[in-house]
Amino acid sequence: MKYLWGVIPLVVFVALALLLNANLGRDTEAMPSALVGRSVPEFDLPALASNRDQYDQEIFKGRWSLLNIWATWCPTCYVEHPYFIELARSGVAIVGVNYKDDDDKARRYLAELGNPYTEVVVDKQGNLALDLGVYGAPETFLVSPEGKILLRHAGEVNAQVWEEKFVPLMAQYEAYHSGREETP
Amino acid sequence: MTLLLRRTLVALLCALPLAVMAAIDVYEFDSPEQEARFRSLTQELRCPKCQNQSIADSDADISGDMRARTAQMIREGYSDREVVDFFRARYGDFVSYRPPLAMNTAVLWLGPGIVLLLGGLLVFRLMRRAAQAADQDDEDLPPPETR
Numbered sequence: 001m002k003y004l005w006g007v008i009p010l011v012v013f014v015a016l017a018l019l020l021n022a023n024l025g026r027d028t029e030a031m032p033s034a035l036v037g038r039s040v041p042e043f044d045l046p047a048l049a050s051n052r053d054q055y056d057q058e059i060f061k062g063r064w065s066l067l068n069i070w071a072t073w074c075p076t077c078y079v080e081h082p083y084f085i086e087l088a089r090s091g092v093a094i095v096g097v098n099y100k101d102d103d104d105k106a107r108r109y110l111a112e113l114g115n116p117y118t119e120v121v122v123d124k125q126g127n128l129a130l131d132l133g134v135y136g137a138p139e140t141f142l143v144s145p146e147g148k149i150l151l152r153h154a155g156e157v158n159a160q161v162w163e164e165k166f167v168p169l170m171a172q173y174e175a176y177h178s179g180r181e182e183t184p
Numbered sequence: 185m186t187l188l189l190r191r192t193l194v195a196l197l198c199a200l201p202l203a204v205m206a207a208i209d210v211y212e213f214d215s216p217e218q219e220a221r222f223r224s225l226t227q228e229l230r231c232p233k234c235q236n237q238s239i240a241d242s243d244a245d246i247s248g249d250m251r252a253r254t255a256q257m258i259r260e261g262y263s264d265r266e267v268v269d270f271f272r273a274r275y276g277d278f279v280s281y282r283p284p285l286a287m288n289t290a291v292l293w294l295g296p297g298i299v300l301l302l303g304g305l306l307v308f309r310l311m312r313r314a315a316q317a318a319d320q321d322d323e324d325l326p327p328p329e330t331r
Contacts, residue, residue, distance in 0.1 A: 005309075034276035100245070126249050133274040135232035135246045 033152035041131035048120035074137040088116035211255040
């Protein structure tokens with residue numbers, strides 16, 4: 001019994017060391033999204049291309065799409081932009097949400113660097129972003145053909161992130177749904 | 185002339201705090217009670233960007249947006265709970281400094297109590313042992329009369 005009490009500090013130390021070590025190098029900025037599994041929130045916002053057009057959440061229905069929060073004031077957006085152009089070329093639909101930005105600057109950005117987006121929604125007040133639980137730019141969401149959010153990725157999207165996080169989810173989803181259709 | 189100069193200077197000095205105030209976002213409320221609720225709510229909501237600050241303390245853009253939304257919701261008559269739930273639905277339990285008791289937050293809520301209990305037990309044992317040792321010492325001593 002006396003032994004047992006003497007061992008306690010050691011046990012506590014080892015447990016703490018293991019706990020701290022396990023969390024070393026973990027990305028503390030990565031947070032679980034409260035929105036995964038839910039539909040894209042409702043919105044009604046102007047299009048960047050022409051301010052008379054309005055977009056709503058229906059644009060996410062009927063095809064796989066990415067929802068990308070971007071802005072000209074966001075340095076990482078410039079970094080991931082070429083990869084989005086590549087993705088767009090391979091046929092991925094990317095909906096851009098221009099977040100708290102200036103319309104003219106945003107148009108110039110797309111004219112100069114190329115436009116990977118199928119639609120660009122202007123979210124000047126950041127209300128859609130707030131509904132999406134966005135806390136900075138860039139952030140990218142994977143949206144299923146039913147308009148459901150399957151994944152939220154904060155930060156740069158590149159080939160590695162795409163292959164490791166986005167592609168497996170889409171494959172898994174497709175496998176699950178084709179399986180369900182076969183069984184009546 | 186010097187009087188005029190002095191008066192201008194005083195007027196300018198008086199106006200200075202106004203300019204400083206303008207830099208901080210000011211929200212208008214219908215009652216002091218609403219303002220008090222705003223203060224406590226913004227202390228209780230956590231900035232998702234800068235993780236160890238409340239949205240009241242944080243300078244991050246998103247915290248400003250969240251403060252504005254909090255103020256708006258209070259003015260529109262939402263309860264404190266509805267405001268917190270609004271943000272929780274978007275940013276997860278993380279956003280509240282007072283998370284609900286659930287499996288993944290159990291350690292957070294019960295941990296301090298368990299540690300206190302263990303510590304108390306330890307102190308109790310040590311004290312009892314010390315008391316026992318003291319009793320032992322008393323018995324070892326010869327009776328005072330024979331001294």
